[in-house]
Structures are given as structure tokens and as C-alpha cells.
Amino acid sequence: MQTGPAGFMRQFRRYPAVEFGRYRRFVVADHHVGWVTPDFARELATFPEVFRLDDQSVLLHDHFDSVEARSRAVADVLASLRGRNLVPGWRDELYPVNRRFDEAPLLLMERAATPLFGLLSYGVNVNGLVRDGADWKVWVARRSATKHVDPGMLDIIVGGGLPYGISVHDNLLKECAEEAGIPPEVARHASPVGLVTMVIPAAEGLRIGLQFNFDLELPADFTPRNTDGEVAEFQLWSLDELERSLRETDDFMFDVALVNLDLLIRLGRIGPDDADYLDIIPNLRPAIPFVRS
Amino acid sequence: MSLIDHIHRCQNADMGKFLPWQIDAQRVGWIRRDVAERLAGYPTVFSVDDESVRLKAHLAGFNHRSAAVGDVTRDLYESGIFTGWRGEWFPVLPRFGDAPLLRLERSAVPVFGVHGFGVHMNGYVRDGERIRLWVGKRAENRPIEPGKLDHLVAGGIPLGLDVGECLIKEGEEEASIPAALMARARPVGAIRYRMEHQGWLRNDTMFVYDLELPADFTPRNNDGEIASFRLMELGEVRDILVRGQDFKFNVALVLIDFLIRHGAIAPDEPDYSDLALGLWRA
Numbered sequence: 353m354q355t356g357p358a359g360f361m362r363q364f365r366r367y368p369a370v371e372f373g374r375y376r377r378f379v380v381a382d383h384h385v386g387w388v389t390p391d392f393a394r395e396l397a398t399f400p401e402v403f404r405l406d407d408q409s410v411l412l413h414d415h416f417d418s419v420e421a422r423s424r425a426v427a428d429v430l431a432s433l434r435g436r437n438l439v440p441g442w443r444d445e446l447y448p449v450n451r452r453f454d455e456a457p458l459l460l461m462e463r464a465a466t467p468l469f470g471l472l473s474y475g476v477n478v479n480g481l482v483r484d485g486a487d488w489k490v491w492v493a494r495r496s497a498t499k500h501v502d503p504g505m506l507d508i509i510v511g512g513g514l515p516y517g518i519s520v521h522d523n524l525l526k527e528c529a530e531e532a533g534i535p536p537e538v539a540r541h542a543s544p545v546g547l548v549t550m551v552i553p554a555a556e557g558l559r560i561g562l563q564f565n566f567d568l569e570l571p572a573d574f575t576p577r578n579t580d581g582e583v584a585e586f587q588l589w590s591l592d593e594l595e596r597s598l599r600e601t602d603d604f605m606f607d608v609a610l611v612n613l614d615l616l617i618r619l620g621r622i623g624p625d626d627a628d629y630l631d632i633i634p635n636l637r638p639a640i641p642f643v644r645s
Numbered sequence: 646m647s648l649i650d651h652i653h654r655c656q657n658a659d660m661g662k663f664l665p666w667q668i669d670a671q672r673v674g675w676i677r678r679d680v681a682e683r684l685a686g687y688p689t690v691f692s693v694d695d696e697s698v699r700l701k702a703h704l705a706g707f708n709h710r711s712a713a714v715g716d717v718t719r720d721l722y723e724s725g726i727f728t729g730w731r732g733e734w735f736p737v738l739p740r741f742g743d744a745p746l747l748r749l750e751r752s753a754v755p756v757f758g759v760h761g762f763g764v765h766m767n768g769y770v771r772d773g774e775r776i777r778l779w780v781g782k783r784a785e786n787r788p789i790e791p792g793k794l795d796h797l798v799a800g801g802i803p804l805g806l807d808v809g810e811c812l813i814k815e816g817e818e819e820a821s822i823p824a825a826l827m828a829r830a831r832p833v834g835a836i837r838y839r840m841e842h843q844g845w846l847r848n849d850t851m852f853v854y855d856l857e858l859p860a861d862f863t864p865r866n867n868d869g870e871i872a873s874f875r876l877m878e879l880g881e882v883r884d885i886l887v888r889g890q891d892f893k894f895n896v897a898l899v900l901i902d903f904l905i906r907h908g909a910i911a912p913d914e915p916d917y918s919d920l921a922l923g924l925w926r927a
Contacts, residue, residue, distance in 0.1 A: 452918060452919070453912070453917065453918050454913075454915050454916065454917070454918075519913060520911075520912045520913050521913070543907070543908035544905070544908045544910075544911050544912055545905070545906050545907075545908065546905050546906055546921050547912070547917075547918060547921045547922075549922065562918055564912040564917075617832075617833065617834050618833050618834065618906055619831070620831035620832045620833060622832075623832035624807075624808040624809070624832055624835075624852050625808075625809070627742050629741075629835065630741050630835060630837075630850065633834060633835050633925065634837070634925050634927060637921065637922055637925060639922060640922070
């Protein structure tokens with residue numbers, strides 16, 4: 353458990369503010385869809401048949417004029433970079449590249465490369481809630497020590513990235529089954545409750561995320577059971593425990609801390625009498641930082 | 646019309662039309678450039694340049710500032726710059742929770758683009774997974790949005806009341822909800838918009854509450870501001886929003902938030918993320 357100043361705002365101080373001036377825009381078909389560090393831009397410049405650099409951007413050549421052609425060209429580059437260990441945590445999952453969830457993708461790209469290109473990636477989270485009188489308890493997971501990202505940290509009971517080609521609903525059912533052993537007949541009662549967004553520096557580049565959140569009431573006699581080896585243990589917490597953790601520690605993964613804060617706000621556990629109320633709320637949903645063209 | 650048009654309607658302010666109003670280097674409002682020129686005619690109260698409108702530094706203290714700005718406000722009103730004098734005081738403050746730097750006549754709040762704070766409460770009845778929402782119809786004599794559909798309880802937070810006190814007071818006045826029942830209202834978030842409305846700047850934050858009401862409760866208006874109430878299916882609320890502007894402009898935002906939080910709009914629907922992200926403009 354880390355110590356530091358108490359208060360929910362500590363969660364937003366875990367990462368330095370992003371200085372966009374340090375990055376180059378990643379541009380595909382005249383659409384600004386990502387941010388690339390100078391180091392990675394130099395790597396991409398060694399593939400002049402695929403990328404072109406100007407003063408402030410890395411551009412995918414316009415002659416790749418279909419989703420297939422763009423995806424193939426970038427996949428070839430990534431295969432080469434992967435051979436030099438420049439794409440850590442390879443997943444073999446394709447993510448859509450776009451600026452909005454309801455926009456057709458401009459190309460598909462290996463998930464592990466999304467922070468390198470500073471792309472917007474999507475995810476789904478499920479708050480596992482158990483009735484506790486007039487109040488709620490919430491299931492908390494601890495990540496297995498072998499995860500590539502944030503090993504051993506506290507996590508949400510069900511949460512995962514949203515690859516291309518699967519609906520939010522189907523992905524939710526799949527993640528519920530894999531991550532917590534929640535059967536589809538229970539999982540289908542999950543209710544959408546909004547979203548959180550994040551823009552944070554990552555070791556490889558920039559992580560821009562938009563995550564759809566759901567609440568799911570679980571029966572008191574249900575115990576989650578992990579089937580994919582990604583979770584070390586589950587614990588059922590009171591909202592007081594959750595509140596204390598978020599005020600006093602950085603034990604939760606950052607994006608999960610956002611989801612938990614959003615939950616506490618929707619449940620009225622954080623209200624206008626908290627002096628930071630009007631600062632917490634916008635920090636849960638920063639704008640997606642692409643320049644619209 | 647679609648749901649997202651309500652967001653665009655309320656988040657429409659072109660801030661380039663306004664100059665920041667500063668007190669002791671803290672921004673407390675936004676003033677239209679033509680009004681700023683007029684304020685330059687009160688050199689003992691304001692100093693105005695191309696960048697900002699500043700309250701003169703010699704005006705120190707709440708009373709002193711309130712009196713000086715109050716005189717100018719009365720002048721602007723009497724010269725017909727704005728209408729609808731309310732005789733209610735609103736606080737002027739750089740950040741919610743700070744001590745007010747001065748008080749301002751309510752109808753002048755948008756004239757000075759002062760950050761206004763209000764409460765909006767969704768009063769609903771739950772029957773299993775079915776949720777119905779109490780909707781009010783604004784009286785025809787209201788200065789803003791007469792006859793439009795409104796929340797069960799909503800109002801600006803005047804000087805001297807905190808958020809919770811304002812909510813209880815509005816609950817009693819607007820819908821005769823007893824304080825004991827109002828105490829069950831739950832804060833669920835806040836919405837912020839900047840809107841050019843009737844030529845002025847609505848620079849507003851709404852504290853949003855949900856209150857689940859017993860099925861046998863019937864609201865009754867006490868202050869003449871609401872003409873009638875009706876219990877509406879969420880689907881009908883949504884249909885009315887999609888059909889047009891029957892709801893008061895900012896009520897539409899609170900309803901979109903309610904529909905999102907209660908699962909009546911789903912992530913795979915068009916504009917979902919723009920709707921959710923459009924409920925706050927810094």
C-alpha cells in the first residue's frame with residue numbers, strides 16, 4: 353500500500369499531464385487518430401514505403417486506400433519491429449483504429465501496438481455488486497503476478513479490451529464467463545451505466561482509452577471463479593473499504609480507479625459536500641485528444 | 646432531431662465573443678464584448694481592455710464589491726440592456742465552495758456570464774425493471790422557457806444556501822415533497838454547459854440528484870412555477886427528446902444523463918460516447 357496525500361484527487365495525480373507538444377500526430381487518410389513519440393517516429397521513418405513524416409505528423413501513405421491495404425502494410429511493419437522486441441506484450445488481437453466508437457475503422461492493428469501509436473482503444477467493465485441492506489458491496493479482483501500490464505494490482509471483477517468484430521454485449525458475456533465464471537443468464541442482466549475515458553503517458557507512448565461501464569447485481573451466494581489465469585484472488589468489499597482505498601492508496605489500476613469513482617458518484621457515496629466533487633467528475637471523462645478534420 | 650442535438654444546443658457558446666471578467670486575477674465570469682465596452686463607462690468600477698474586464702482593485706470586500714456592481718447592474722437594467730429583474734441574489738465566486746466575492750442580481754448572472762449553480766432532481770417510480778419519471782410542465786408565465794417540460798424539482802442555488810438546503814427547499818416549493826422524503830434523494834453527478842441563450846451566456850453547473858418515490862406519491866406544486874405533473878415511461882421521455890425541444894433546454898441534458906445511467910441508452914447506439922462526453926464542458 354502506497355502512502356501520500358489522502359483524497360480522491362490523488363488518483364488523477366498518478367500520471368503527469370500529457371504534453372502533446374512532445375508527440376507527433378498519427379494521421380491516416382487525413383484523419384488524426386493517434387500520437388507518436390519522437391523515438392517511435394524515428395523507427396517508423398525507417399519504413400518510408402509505408403509512412404511519411406512531416407513537421408508535426410507521421411502519416412500513413414494515402415495510396416493504402418482500403419482497410420485491408422492499410423492493415424496489411426502496418427502489420428508488416430509491426431512484424432519487423434516485433435522481431436527487434438519493440439512491440440512488447442504481443443496479443444494477437446486486432447483493434448479498430450478510429451476516432452469514435454461508431455465510426456468505421458480506417459485500419460485494424462495489433463492490440464499491443466495501440467499505445468505506440470497513441471490510438472484510442474475501447475474497453476468494457478462490469479461492476480459486480482451485491483446487495484447489502486440498503487447499500488451495496490462490490491467484488492474486487494487482484495491481478496495475477498504474471499500479467500503483462502499492472503501485475504498484482506487491484507482490478508475490477510470483469511474488465512477487458514474490446515477487440516474488433518465483437519459487440520459490446522457479446523464481449524461482456526465472454527469476459528464475464530472467462531474472468532469471473534459469471535454465466536450468461538446472469539451476465540445478460542448487466543445494465544449500461546455510462547463510460548470513463550483516460551489519456552495517460554505509458555512506457556511505450558500514450559494510452560487513450562474509452563471504457564463502457566455496466567453494473568451487474570450478483571446473488572449473495574455467488575462466488576466469482578477465474579477461468580483464464582488472469583486473476584489471483586477475489587474479495588467482496590464494502591463501499592467504505594472501496595472509498596478508503598481510493599482516498600488513501602494507488603492500489604487499483606488507474607482505469608479501474610476511474611470506474612470505481614464513477615460508481616461511488618452514481619451511488620451518491622461521493623457528493624457535493626466533497627470539496628473536490630466538481631474536479632473529480634470531469635477527470636473521469638477527459639475529452640479524446642484528436643484534432644477533428 | 647436526435648439526442649445529440651440537445652447537447653449541441655446547450656454546448657453552443659463561442660467563447661471568442663466574450664471577455665473574461667476577473668476579480669483579483671481570478672476569473673469569475675465572461676462578458677460580451679459590446680457589454681464590456683459599456684462597462685468601460687464606469688471607470689471607478691471596471692477597467693476594460695482588449696483582453697479582459699477587471700473589477701477595480703480598490704473595491705475590496707463582499708459588501709463594497711456588491712454595492713458597486715449592483716449600481717452598475719441597476720443602470721444596465723434601467724437602460725434596457727437586459728430584462729426580467731428577479732430581486733434574488735446569486736453568489737459570484739471563482740470556484741464552487743469558495744466564499745462569494747460579491748452578490749449579483751439573478752437576472753444579471755448570464756449578462757456577466759457568471760458561473761451559475763443549480764440543482765436538478767429526477768423523481769422516479771420503480772416497478773421491477775420498469776422506471777417511470779415524474780415530469781412537470783412549466784407555467785406559461787415563467788420568464789425562461791414557459792410551457793416547456795421540466796423536472797420534478799429544479800432550481801438555481803441562491804446566495805446563502807448550500808446544495809442540500811436548496812434541494813430541500815425546491816422539493817417543498819415545486820412539488821410538495823416533504824423534507825423526510827427529500828432526504829432520500831441521492832447525488833449522482835454533475836453536468837456543466839456553456840450556452841448562448843437569448844444573447845447571453847449561460848455558464849452553468851447542475852448538481853444532479855435521483856429520488857425514487859413511492860408509487861402512491863403525487864407531486865403538487867406550491868409556488869406556481871409548475872402547471873401540472875405527469876408520470877412518464879422512459880421510452881416516452883426519449884421519444885419526446887428525439888422529436889424536438891419540448892423539454893427545457895438544460896433539462897434535456899439531465900434526462901440524457903439519466904437515460905445513460907439507467908441503461909435506457911446503450912453503448913452500441915449512435916453517438917453514445919459523444920452524448921456521455923457532451924455533458925461536461927470546462
